Amino acid sequence: MSLSSILSADAIDAAMKDCQAPDSFNCKKFFQQCGLTKKSPAEVKKVFGILDNDASGFIEEEELKFFLQRFNPGARVLTEKETKAFMSAADDDSDGMIGADEFQAMVLS
Numbered sequence: 271m272s273l274s275s276i277l278s279a280d281a282i283d284a285a286m287k288d289c290q291a292p293d294s295f296n297c298k299k300f301f302q303q304c305g306l307t308k309k310s311p312a313e314v315k316k317v318f319g320i321l322d323n324d325a326s327g328f329i330e331e332e333e334l335k336f337f338l339q340r341f342n343p344g345a346r347v348l349t350e351k352e353t354k355a356f357m358s359a360a361d362d363d364s365d366g367m368i369g370a371d372e373f374q375a376m377v378l379s
Contacts, residue, residue, distance in 0.1 A: 273320055273341055276313050281305040286342050295338070295352045297359055301377050304341070311374055318373045326369035331357055 273282065275306075285303035287293040290363060301307050319325075320338050323333050334353050338345035348356065360368040360376040 271320060273317060276309065276317055277305050280358065282341050286338065286345060289338070290346070292346070292349050293351055294349055295356075297356045297376070303344055306377050311378065314374045314377050317377075318370045321373075322370075328369055329373065330367050334368070 281304045286302050288303060288363060289300060309317070318329070321333070321337065322329055323336070323340070324330075331353060334356055335347045337348055337356070339347065357366070357368065360372050362372050362375070363369075
């Protein structure tokens with residue numbers, strides 16, 4: 271399954287264009303622009319599964335760096351500042367990983 275089977279390619283492109291510059295990525299804004307905030311909880315969990323590159327059930331900081339590349343393979347990696355801001359926005363239990371429920375809560379809040 272690919273992200274474009276859940277989100278429109280145009281919406282993904284628009285969201286990607288808005289965060290091309292280093293330190294310009296904002297996860298909440300990105301999720302709104304790509305249309306993820308309008309999806310059902312089940313669809314958000316499917317997106318989580320695609321983003322969880324190693325299928326561990328969690329998105330770890332190392333995977334988070336490559337977040338934009340899961341939407342577009344040619345995209346930049348997140349800066350350390352962006353990665354840490356994303357992690358702190360989503361990691362409710364402070365275990366250093368984002369679980370499916372944490373991801374869903376952040377996207378749909």
